[in-house]
Amino acid sequence: MNNSLSQLIDQFLEYLEIEKNCSKLTIRDYRHYLEVFNSWLTTSLPSKKINELDLQTIRKYRVYLANKEDKRGLTLKRVTQNYYVIALRSFLRFLIKNDFQTLEPSKIDLPKTESRSLKFLDKNQIDRLASYADTSKEEGLRDRAILELLFSTGLRVSELVKLNITQVNLERKEFGVIGKGGRARVVFVSERAVGWIKRYLEKRKDRFAPLFIRYSGRVDEQDNGERMRLTARSVERIVKKYVRLARLPVDATVHTLRHSFATDLLSNGADLRSVQEMLGHKNISTTQIYTHVTNIKLQEVHKSFHSGNK
Secondary structure: OOHHHHHHHHHHHHHHHHOOOOOHHHHHHHHHHHHHHHHHHHHHOOOOOHHHOOHHHHHHHHHHHHHOEOOOOOEOOHHHHHHHHHHHHHHHHHHHHOOOOOOOHHHOOOOOOOOOOOOOOOHHHHHHHHHOOOOOOHHHHHHHHHHHHHHHHOOOHHHHHOOEHHHOEOOOOEEEEEOHHHOEEEEEOOHHHHHHHHHHHHHOOOOOOEOOEOOOOOOOOHHHHHHHEOOHHHHHHHHHHHHHHHOOOOOOOHHHHHHHHHHHHHHOOOOHHHHHHHHOOOOHHHHHHHHHHHHHHHHHHHHHHOHHHO
């Protein structure tokens, strides 16, 4: 690999961590995308320097990405290819900001990808999903509390697993979280979710700090039970387990519950700005993926009031 380019990539990743307050997951992904670019450039065009980058080089890189295969021999999806290019554009933007001569990132276009339908569950499907947790057991109570809390708050899985018992005010039915990009927001909890969390905590006999703990493996009481904290991957597996048991028509994930939270609010009359605040979105444009709800409402208005329907 090009050592000087590797050093610049490291500087960029440090900038993301320190100044942009990006998550470790985001930094890990950007490192991967940029290391792939560095490796390709070093192998395919070893004499090409970062200050000599041009659109022709980018086109060659795009061809490489289009033909790149994963471990299963499958080529990258168009949307995945875009992630590599988005990372490269961000890196070039950083370089220009720091007075490096290189290709202007705005010259690199992203091809449009097919719009994907947004997956979400309705209230009945949520009820069905949650009902499969065996609440006669402590682990089942935990799972029910997790499912109810995710739908009640729209929390990201990374935000959920960081929660401590003392952080969640069950009397006020609210608590604060630090979300993506270090943005703080207040999260509100429904009566139903509060009820299940209380039942779960009443059943627990430990004094561990984490709100949600694991029940497999060795018990480790060090550091207030920090090593007992449930991981994001475990929560993802829990949701998948109940989706299979409930035989839902939607292949739902943790993020589907976040979509379901937003959809439920909008379909019951909440405005887009309020939903933006509750989801912790930086820009309203991100929240506008939920226009499928407003489209349905507009359809109802058209049906009720347009003279052609009478």
